[in-house]
Amino acid sequence: MSDIETRIDRIxxxxxxxRLVAQYAHAFDSGDxxxxxxxxxxxxxxxxxxxxxxxxxIDGIVEAAHLLWSQSPRMHxxxxxxxxxxxxxxxxARAVSALDCLVTNVETGPTQVGGIYRDRAARRDGRWAIVExxxxxxxxxxxxxxxxxxGSETTPLADRGRAPS
Numbered sequence: 001m002s003d004i005e006t007r008i009d010r011i012x013x014x015x016x017x018x019r020l021v022a023q024y025a026h027a028f029d030s031g032d033x034x035x036x037x038x039x040x041x042x043x044x045x046x047x048x049x050x051x052x053x054x055x056x057x058i059d060g061i062v063e064a065a066h067l068l069w070s071q072s073p074r075m076h077x078x079x080x081x082x083x084x085x086x087x088x089x090x091x092x093a094r095a096v097s098a099l100d101c102l103v104t105n106v107e108t109g110p111t112q113v114g115g116i117y118r119d120r121a122a123r124r125d126g127r128w129a130i131v132e133x134x135x136x137x138x139x140x141x142x143x144x145x146x147x148x149x150x151g152s153e154t155t156p157l158a159d160r161g162r163a164p165s
Contacts, residue, residue, distance in 0.1 A: 029077055040061060047135065049136070051140070077101045092120070092121070095117075
């Protein structure tokens with residue numbers, strides 16, 4: 001591969017890994033199990049730590065999503081400050097991103113969650129996917145007095161067609 005081809009490949013690879021970070025947020029926020037399944041390689045790990053848990057394999061990660069949706073049926077992830085580094089081999093990568101997430105938790109109500117995700121991704125058979133996602137929780141803080149006045153979240157979940165799983 002020429003120098004320019006290598007450079008273009010690295011740019012495309014960084015974009016692909018950054019897209020995985022964003023799609024993870026979209027999958028959790030929308031309850032899109034099909035999208036969630038596409039983000040991982042076989043044998044991947046999602047290590048959320050306390051109090052959320054650690055999960056292995058695509059089916060285990062989907063099971064984790066259902067558990068999290070049952071605890072926080074409404075989620076709004078904002079992933080920012082995403083930094084992706086492609087390793088020297090060009091086939092593996094590391095990413096770090098900041099999380100700011102507002103959830104409606106069944107026990108604590110509206111709750112702000114923040115922390116850092118650290119990811120390892122790999123390109124296998126031409127497809128980038130997550131191998132390991134580790135979350136470092138910085139805070140899980142109930143937000144008293146927060147209630148939507150306008151918008152889709154003023155409607156109960158059951159009336160919107162997405163009841164907790």
